[in-house]
């Protein structure tokens with residue numbers, strides 16, 4: 001590949017599909033991982049940091065810095081919704097891995113994001129795999145962050161489909177709806193990949209058996225931790241397979257040709273029974289009145305995905 005790899009920072013709450021995503025990114029020649037920042041979501045932030053360090057040690061990539069993110073929502077909320085029922089109490093399939101040797105850097109996630117965006121002006125992509133608190137904090141810390149960052153690729157939202165927390169809301173947006181609304185209306189170059197896309201990208205039982213037969217380091221590790229994630233999907237969705245949310249979003253950043261997108265203003269409902277709902281204005285009507293969507297910057301929202309190619313790439317790269 002002739003082009004220089006895209007510099008990415010993964011904002012992550014590991015998480016079983018986060019582990020897959022981090023490994024996939026490390027095996028993707030289109031991207032160079034220049035840091036991980038951590039956030040609550042699948043687990044609390046302290047455990048997310050521990051797991052991020054652990055996964056980099058498994059990968060032999062302790063050269064990549066980990067910056068710890070926020071322990072509370074952007075409005076300082078401490079009542080967090082943690083999805084340990086999806087990932088196990090340790091976030092990695094209840095495997096009791098030993099604690100990592102490494103430590104996070106001194107800088108906060110938000111400060112690290114601002115610093116890297118300034119260092120490589122317009123060249124850094126943030127791939128946000130959890131609630132958007134750290135990104136909103138970076139925007140508050142430095143209002144020029146929206147212009148300095150290259151792109152923000154968000155796993156979040158349920159565009160014109162049901163959510164996965166409740167019929168209205170997808171988990172990452174539900175985790176911090178106020179932060180999500182700040183990010184979506186910030187004017188940054190944003191690509192939102194919602195569960196309307198990631199629910200099409202499924203690792204089947206057969207794929208999993210294939211993964212288990214590979215003697216690749218990542219395939220072996222993932223085969224162990226995937227049990228909990230599969231059980232949850234059997235119970236919750238009645239599917240013989242799991243959704244590859246986080247790995248798909250890495251691919252959307254690495255190989256944008258796998259998706260198509262539309263462009264419009266996205267606002268997030270921040271209270272009431274539809275808290276966390278993402279609503280895209282599709283511009284099919286010119287409204288006579290001013291709305292909460294008027295005069296706001298647009299974002300890109302993924303609408304189709306080449307799912308067979310995506311699954312094939314994820315499998316190949318994780319078994320490498």
Ligand SMILES: O=c1[nH]cnc2c1ncn2[C@@H]1O[C@H](CO)[C@@H](O)[C@H]1O
Pocket residue numbers: 015016017018042083086129164165170171172195236245246
């Ligand atoms: O049912 C669920 N409830 C909460 N979180 C979930 C569920 N399924 C998956 N995820 C987690 O939330 C993100 C996608 O919304 C993914 O990172 C996934 O790990």
